[in-house]
Amino acid sequence: MTVSAERQTPRADCTAGPDGGITFDLDLRRGEAGETPELLLRLRGAKRTGGRGNTLRLPLSPLGGGRLRAVLPGTAAPAEGRWDVYVREPGADDDAAVAVEPGIRDVRLLMDRTPETGRIAVRIPYPTVDGRLAVRCWVRSPHAEAGPVTFDGGQMTVEGTLYGTRLGDDARVEARLTGAPDRVCRVPVAGKEGTFSFTLPLDRLSPGPVTEQQLWMLWLLPGTGAGEPADGVRISRILDDVWDRKNSFVYPGRSAGEGIRAIPCYSADNDLCVRLVPDPVQAR
Template identity: 55%
Template sequence: MSDAAPTPAPAPAAPPRVDCVADSAGGITFDIVVLDTAEPVLVLRRRGGSGGTADETRLPLTPAGEGHMRAVLPNTMELAEGRWDVFLDERAVEPGVRDLRALVDRVPDEEGGVAVRVPYPTADGRLAVRSWVRLPHAEAGDIVLGEGVCTVEGTLYGAETAAGAVAEVRRGGTVHRVPAGGEKGGFAFTVAYDALAEPPVAAEQLWELWLRPDASSEPVRVSRVLDDVWDRKNVFVYPAHQGEGYRAAPCYTTDNDLCVRITP
């Protein structure tokens, strides 16, 4: 019997690292150090999709200078709303340098709405792309806090407010409507917390905010997506109002949709 120690298994190779640059029109350029790859293609796969062709986007890698290859996601290529994980030969990739400067304070040119793509690191350290497609789109701006109320101001893309414009505050099948106004592409409305916090408030309630631009229009979700923040939930935190048996504050979801949170 040999006393030789067993040969240790080779350490798993580190995931490929990808740098990316986002442009203001919605395109993304991916750069990667050349690796031994059977198929020079970068793959974006939509999380939670059915696995069909609509849930996968394949971007060819081409030489881009010494030791690097490049893939381009053009702004003209459709990318459904959701979270898209990035792969190379079925291997998840790690985020390298992410240049998102062009996304800050972005003003879209789209007349019908907006399409936004933000590369970001996932919780487990992989690279993904968050995509929003909003047609039309109600971009939340300043949120002004008052005594028992919050006023939401913003910009509407792909539509205009007109007679009969209202904001809808929704939770399940319950809808509260408040007047909305605005001019030159803007909108504003005020939400009173007491109207939402019908006693007793026994558990957390999350009320979604929607804008109906006029009496005949479909409602538009109020969100904030025109910058480089892919998840506002724990970044934008607003002071809470203490009401009779409840606390209330505006908040964002992980999808950057604006809500009002009511808690006991």
């Protein structure tokens, strides 16, 4: 690939739309005329088995001035996960594709989204820790979007919006301990007209001592009368421009019993959870 002397790798400016579409404008500074390359999106962690399902190929069209454009339409159906972005020259093997650097990312239209359908498709372009461009994709149907999280003593109250289903008379929320499927804490959930709310007493998560970190994931079960999904609906926050809430959305820790501290937070996949850790101050 021939690129400018100033830049050794291609760079892409991205514009994200509220429908899940993304426009990629690439500056390749190609020094020779020839066939136009393609943009390749590869699902991270997927086996490279020829491209079905784990590779998206987007044609690049000339814009002039050495720039090319590719469009990921909102109607595309990439799997949920993280997709790394590459440029592949015509005739080259996929393994020879060149990683793309992130340029300007316009994600303003992702803020304050109110989807009109039960199927939620979110795509957020973002820079990786090693300086490459990637796209975080979520596909949820139905979906429980977490909203305000408030506290009253040792209780956590969560409000949110429910898409693609409704609450039945026996709707509830389950906190499930990661790695221990038999450890479940259930609380009732209320709501109307597409909303939900529940209050979780944090001291109910662990009836005994906590000697190492525990991670409790929160799921909403809409109720049998609502055509409930078999595993429930993961409570997450994905309808904005934040691709990874793990380290930026952590609530202050609170007592969850003697020697136990509960820290509500989000996972790297933006799923709402509660982390229990030994409290050295209380344990003295």
